[in-house]
Amino acid sequence: MEPVRRHQQAFHVAGLAVRTTNRDERDPATSRLPKLWGRFFDEEVYASTPHRNGDKRLFGVYSGYESDVHGAFDVTAGVAVSEGAGCLTVEAGDYLVFTARGAMPQLVTGTWQRIWDYFEAHPELTRRYRTDFEAYDGPDAVAIHVGVS
Template sequence: MEPVRQHHGAFQVAGLTARTTNREENDSATARIGALWNRFFTEETYRSTPHRTEDARIFGVYSGYESDANGAFDLTVGVAVSGGKEAVGIEPGDYLVFTAQGEMPHMVIDTWQRIWQYFEANPTITRRYRSDFEAYDGPDKVAIHIGVA
C-alpha cells in the first residue's frame, strides 16, 4: 500500500520522552521504546497530562534527530496539548502517511520496515528528520506520518 501525502499544521504533544537509536532498539538489552510505552500506560500518563486538547489519539513523536535513521533521536509518547514547557512540537509541512491495522507491537514494527523499504526504493523523496509521528486511533490502528521535503 502506497503512502498518502498530507499537509499538517503545527501542533504539540506532551508525555514521556526517551532518547535512543534504531541500533539500540534492535537489542533487547538496550531497547527503550517498549518500556516507555509500558510506563505511559501503567502510569496512565494520558490522564494526568496538563493542557490536553480534545484530540483523543495517542501519539509517538520522533524529534531531536541527531542526523538520519542511523543517529540518535527522541521519542515522546503522549497526547496532544495546547501548550506547556514539556511539550514537543510537530512541525508544519508535508508528511507521507503510512497506515496499518493489526496486533501490537508487530503492526508498528512491520510498518516501520515498510517505511524504510519505501525510502530505499524512492531515493528522490527526501525525509526531513525534524518531526515524525505515530497517531493511534485505537489499540490496533496506526497512521505513521513521516516529514518530507
C-alpha cells in the same frame, strides 16, 4: 498500500520521552521504547497530562534527530495538548502517511520496516528528519507520518 502525502499543521504533544537509536531498538537488551510505552500506560500519563485538547489519539513523536536513520533521536509517548511547559511541537509541513492495522507492537515495527523499504526504493524523496509521528486511533490502528521535503 502506498502512502498518502498530506500537509500537517503544527501541534503540541506532552508526555514521556527517551533518547534511542534504531540499532538499540533492534536488541531487546537495549531497547527503550517498550519501557517508555509501559511507563506511559502504567502511570496513566494519557489521563493526567495537563492542557490536553480534544484530540483523543495517542502519539509517538520522533524528534531531535542526530542525523538520519542511523543516528540517535528522541521519542515522546504523549497526547496532544493546547499549551504547557515542556511540550514538544510537531512541525508543520508535508508528511507521507503510512497506515496499518494489526497486533501491537509488531504492527508498528512492521510499518517502520515498510517505511524504510519505501524510502530506499524512492531515492527521489527526501526525509526531513525534523519531526515524525505515530498517531494511534485505537489498540490496533496506527498512522505513521514521516516528514518529507
